[in-house]
Amino acid sequence: MVFLNIYLLGGLALLGVPVVLHFWMRQKPRRLPFPAFRFLRQRSVVNRRRMRLQHLLLLALRMLVLAALCFAIAQPKLFLPRAAAKWFGLSSPRPAAAVFVFDVSYRMEYRVGGLSRLDDARQRALDLLHNLPAESQVAVLDTGADGADDEADEDWIPSLAQVRSRINGLRLRPIRAPLVRQIEKAADLLAKAGQAGEPSSRMLYVFSDRTAASWDVAEAKRIKLPDGVQAAYIDLGVDQPRDLGVEKIEASPLVVAPGGAVTVTIDIRAVGADFDVNLLCQIDNDAKPASRRIKMTAGKDREVFVLKAPTPVRPAGAGDEVITESHQITVKFNTLDDRAFKDDLAHDNIRFATFQVRDDPKRQGRQILTLADDPKAAHIWKAALDAYAITNPTNGVHCDLRTASDAANFGLKELRPYRVVCLFQTAKRLPEPFWQALAKYVLDGGGLVIVPPGEELSRDQLAAWNKDAETAKLLPARLKGIADAPPDGHVYWSDFNANHPLTRPFHQWLRQGVDFAAEELRPSVNRYWKVEPIENGRAIAAYADESKSPALVERTLGEGRVIQFTTVLDAREIGPNRQWTNFWTLQSFGLVLVNEACKYVAGEAPMEQLNFRCSDPVMLNLPAAAPRGVYHLDAPDPDLTESERSITVAEGDNTVDVRAASAPGQYALFNPSRNRVAAFSLNVAPEESRLDRLPAKDIEAALGAGSVLTPQPGATLNDALREHGQDAAASQLPAAPVSLLPLLMMLTLLFLTFEGLLANRFYERTSR
Numbered sequence: 003m004v005f006l007n008i009y010l011l012g013g014l015a016l017l018g019v020p021v022v023l024h025f026w027m028r029q030k031p032r033r034l035p036f037p038a039f040r041f042l043r044q045r046s047v048v049n050r051r052r053m054r055l056q057h058l059l060l061l062a063l064r065m066l067v068l069a070a071l072c073f074a075i076a077q078p079k080l081f082l083p084r085a086a087a088k089w090f091g092l093s094s095p096r097p098a099a100a101v102f103v104f105d106v107s108y109r110m111e112y113r114v115g116g117l118s119r120l121d122d123a124r125q126r127a128l129d130l131l132h133n134l135p136a137e138s139q140v141a142v143l144d145t146g147a148d149g150a151d152d153e154a155d156e157d158w159i160p161s162l163a164q165v166r167s168r169i170n171g172l173r174l175r176p177i178r179a180p181l182v183r184q185i186e187k188a189a190d191l192l193a194k195a196g197q198a199g200e201p202s203s204r205m206l207y208v209f210s211d212r213t214a215a216s217w218d219v220a221e222a223k224r225i226k227l228p229d230g231v232q233a234a235y236i237d238l239g240v241d242q243p244r245d246l247g248v249e250k251i252e253a254s255p256l257v258v259a260p261g262g263a264v265t266v267t268i269d270i271r272a273v274g275a276d277f278d279v280n281l282l283c284q285i286d287n288d289a290k291p292a293s294r295r296i297k298m299t300a301g302k303d304r305e306v307f308v309l310k311a312p313t314p315v316r317p318a319g320a321g322d323e324v325i326t327e328s329h330q331i332t333v334k335f336n337t338l339d340d341r342a343f344k345d346d347l348a349h350d351n352i353r354f355a356t357f358q359v360r361d362d363p364k365r366q367g368r369q370i371l372t373l374a375d376d377p378k379a380a381h382i383w384k385a386a387l388d389a390y391a392i393t394n395p396t397n398g399v400h401c402d403l404r405t406a407s408d409a410a411n412f413g414l415k416e417l418r419p420y421r422v423v424c425l426f427q428t429a430k431r432l433p434e435p436f437w438q439a440l441a442k443y444v445l446d447g448g449g450l451v452i453v454p455p456g457e458e459l460s461r462d463q464l465a466a467w468n469k470d471a472e473t474a475k476l477l478p479a480r481l482k483g484i485a486d487a488p489p490d491g492h493v494y495w496s497d498f499n500a501n502h503p504l505t506r507p508f509h510q511w512l513r514q515g516v517d518f519a520a521e522e523l524r525p526s527v528n529r530y531w532k533v534e535p536i537e538n539g540r541a542i543a544a545y546a547d548e549s550k551s552p553a554l555v556e557r558t559l560g561e562g563r564v565i566q567f568t569t570v571l572d573a574r575e576i577g578p579n580r581q582w583t584n585f586w587t588l589q590s591f592g593l594v595l596v597n598e599a600c601k602y603v604a605g606e607a608p609m610e611q612l613n614f615r616c617s618d619p620v621m622l623n624l625p626a627a628a629p630r631g632v633y634h635l636d637a638p639d640p641d642l643t644e645s646e647r648s649i650t651v652a653e654g655d656n657t658v659d660v661r662a663a664s665a666p667g668q669y670a671l672f673n674p675s676r677n678r679v680a681a682f683s684l685n686v687a688p689e690e691s692r693l694d695r696l697p698a699k700d701i702e703a704a705l706g707a708g709s710v711l712t713p714q715p716g717a718t719l720n721d722a723l724r725e726h727g728q729d730a731a732a733s734q735l736p737a738a739p740v741s742l743l744p745l746l747m748m749l750t751l752l753f754l755t756f757e758g759l760l761a762n763r764f765y766e767r768t769s770r
Contacts (some may be wrong), residue, residue, distance in 0.1 A: 071750050099142050103181070108666075111349055112211070124170065158191070177617060189206070210238065213693055215689040235709050246432070257358045279296060282306040333352065355683050356613055362605065371417070373405070374403065380427070387400065406425075451564075476564055478564055479568070487529070493551075508598075532704065612620055614663075632651075635647045
């Protein structure tokens with residue numbers, strides 16, 4: 003027996019009050035003179051005995067009333083065997099603690115018999131919920147929770163009605179909290195519930211499809227279920243799935259000139275069957291999309307389309323203003339008779355991409371002007387640019403290499419036809435009129451790349467070099483001095499920024515295993531300039547030395563961009579078999595870096611990301627002149643409310659956080675005047691389309707033997723739980739708690755009633 007308010011048993015001390023009153027106020031027989039004294043004495047003895055019994059009985063009843071009242075308010079509970087409690091009709095279901103964990107990734111859209119895996123999970127969870135006692139603790143977690151907007155995920159849900167609403171509201175969402183992490187969180191909740199000692203049982207229910215992509219075997223080793231927790235992994239997957247899907251789409255380049263070529267690379271995967279369909283690739287709402295018939299057996303394939311970029315319509319009065327226009331690509335399957343293709347997993351039948359067309363009337367050529375003190379030193383620079391231009395004639399740029407002394411022949415008019423100007427290791431001073439023309443060229447949208455000279459730059463020349471570039475407001479960072487790597491080592495490039503347009507491709511290529519991702523080919527320098535960024539100069543890449551010295555520094559000037567390297571780019575040596583850099587040895591890093599830097603300053607890399615995964619945060623840059631007010635998001639998600647589609651841009655905001663963008667599709671952002679200012683695409687991550695099955699033993703290693711349950715068609719989940727011993731028999735359950743409060747209250751009323759009746763009867767006789 004336990005007491006909820008055991009301290010109230012101190013009221014039992016009041017049992018002494020009736021005893022004290024009994025001895026203090028007990029009646030004494032009146033003395034009456036009477037002749038027949040002998041008979042009265044005998045009657046007196048009888049009366050005293052009778053009165054003593056009456057008073058003792060009343061005393062006992064009054065003490066029982068107080069005792070019953072004290073026990074009642076202390077709320078005792080008696081634990082009886084379940085069978086005995088049920089036989090006496092005293093038991094009620096004891097509250098349990100249960101955590102439901104749902105996989106809501108897009109894989110759960112897979113349909114069997116017209117029912118998606120998520121719909122099946124929802125129905126089975128509601129059946130389990132129906133069998134839980136009314137006061138049970140329940141929490142609902144899902145893989146789409148990001149911890150910011152899902153308060154219901156943080157703790158127990160107050161009522162079962164709210165739990166039902168939460169389960170019914172589950173929908174497909176990109177993975178933000180992996181399944182294993184949510185199971186760890188569920189284990190913590192159940193551990194805390196067990197410490198409170200209230201629930202009769204603690205249960206963990208996981209609803210997923212047992213695919214390899216849904217379960218991280220290494221991270222699952224960290225799962226530690228508390229003792230006494232029963233775990234059930236409800237396997238809703240299919241052993242032999244059938245699916246044809248587009249795993250990935252990539253458009254290149256992301257910024258192209260009008261009429262330029264856009265290469266669309268499409269990765270396709272087929273599972274469980276052969277397919278014969280048409281693959282369509284469409285720009286915007288083109289009535290005649292590019293089409294190709296594909297025959298797929300189980301496995302992977304790659305298709306490539308080369309599309310012609312549209313030409314923007316220039317508004318009246320635009321003159322030679324640069325016009326940038328976004329366009330969106332849709333890739334999808336059609337049947338051979340031109341109907342929409344359908345299979346059991348719908349979301350991967352279509353993919354999306356966005357690119358930009360940049361119309362710059364002043365710079366329609368594909369040339370870069372390179373000025374160098376020694377043209378021979380720039381030979382490797384020119385070779386890198388020309389090699390790329392030969393293999394990529396649409397997107398590459400040809401190098402026009404001149405000596406630095408030719409700078410006097412270039413005014414603004416002569417500079418304008420070039421996409422980019424490069425000052426390649428120019429230690430000699432350039433004419434002031436050239437600096438002025440170059441500044442106007444950049445202000446007007448031209449690109450500038452600065453490669454510093456090396457040891458040939460004397461102390462006096464260094465001061466003049468910094469001064470000339472600073473005076474023209476073209477220098478991103480001031481050169482301070484040359485630094486060397488340790489004699490027995492190198493200074494490597496640090497991680498590449500995934501959020502900057504220039505370094506983002508390098509970040510992705512390293513993850514894909516490009517050649518310079520190998521440890522022995524990592525980009526490194528043995529000698530480099532220490533620099534100090536000035537004004538609006540900012541480092542966009544750094545070395546991995548102690549001070550994180552800048553490797554690339556950027557500056558914007560008007561509509562143009564300036565990129566400054568902090569090392570020479572020729573192949574000069576500083577010792578036996580030791581060069582300034584390893585960019586040109588046995589790897590492609592130097593070739594790629596040079597071309598990506600030139601494309602970036604030429605405006606052929608977007609200033610912002612255009613293509614996202616559904617789980618990525620979407621941040622868009624706003625020009626300083628962009629109007630303030632309420633922007634409107636055109637989104638494919640029909641569940642978004644008007645308030646979610648409306649984004650307020652206040653004074654001082656230079657970015658827009660598009661939090662409502664999570665569903666796959668094409669998006670557009672309109673300013674308060676209803677003019678489109680941005681467009682982007684969202685796609686589901688490729689792993690959310692992969693249906694490869696995971697062995698059940700990998701899951702049971704974390705959740706316990708027999709924890710993976712596969713409900714049979716037509717059978718309820720409760721049947722599956724009973725078959726696997728997850729539904730404990732009554733004899734195995736803890737003793738049933740029986741509350742004695744109702745019984746004690748009834749006894750208190752009974753004692754009070756009986757005491758009142760006896761007291762009235764006794765005292766009535768006494769008064770007579």
